[in-house]
Amino acid sequence: MSRFKELWRASITATKKALTWKAEDLIPPSEKFIFHFNSKEELKRWHLYSDSEYGGLSSASLEIKNAGKGLSGIFSGNLSLDVAENSKWNINRSGFCGMRSKKFDGYIDLDAYDTLALKIKGDGRSYISTIYTENWVNSPGQQEDNSWQAFVFVPKDNWYIAKIPLDRYLPTWRGNVIDVELEMNPSRVVGMSLSVNAEGGIPGAKSGPGDFKVEIDWIKALRTQ
Structure with missing residues (x-):
């Protein structure tokens, strides 16, 4: 078969396929799982950080536990405003802990979505949700990813779906x-x-x-419009 006939047949096949597409094939699903804390393997996608890296005394842990009807992640610890006496760091503030995902293999595309949702249960504190995006500028003075933050209140003792x-x-720079x-x-x-500070946050x-x-339980992207 000649190269021309191969291209012609491929074009006809692609056209037929396009004509049979349904509208839902062209529209992304209304929600997209980003993280699901239902296995210990999920923990390998995250790392912890706190002021202890700079002489503070706060501490944090991340575990997978049985939540009664399934598994969920537990991010917990202790926030301290104190600084170690022998610290070599001259830090301005302490009292923070966080869990940050390891960099994705490439990136994920959330352009079709308008909301980030987290199914959470907590202690009545407000936490900080951060999204890191590829740095558009990539200037010599700033090699870090762009960071975007929003407060999320976590009600005490009951499951709650926070939609942000x-x-x-x-846009933020170092918090x-x-x-x-x-x-x-x-x-x-x-x-x-997801991080937490001892001071500041949502009033109340x-x-x-x-x-x-x-x-x-999970973190998803939603399309609400």
Whole structure:
């Protein structure tokens, strides 16, 4: 068969396939799982961090436990405002812990979605949800990923699905909101994190040093519009 006939047949086949496509084939599903804390393998996708890396005394752990009707992740620990006496770091603040996903193999595309949802159960504290996107600028002075943060309140003792519109995430630099004209690129998400601070947060939420605990079932992207 000549090369021309091969191309012609391939074109006809592709055209027939296109004509039989259904609308739902062209529209992404209304939700997309990003993380599901239903196995110990899931923990390998995350790492912990805290002020202890800089002389603080906070601590955190991440485990998979049976939640009665299945497995879920438990992010817990203790927030301390104290600093080790022999610390070589001159830190301005302590009292924070977080769990951050390891970088995705490439990136995930959330451009078709407008909301991040977390099924969680906690302690009445407010936590910080962070989305990391590929750095558009890649300037010599900033090689880090762009980070976008939003507060999420975690009610005490009951499962709750927190839904955070992506346009509520604010650009941040090392935990501080920055005043810049910058839009998130949801098509190039490279990682996520969930963290907690002893101070600050949503008014009315539990705050201060002491124990914290949040249970996580899953994290999804939703299309609500």
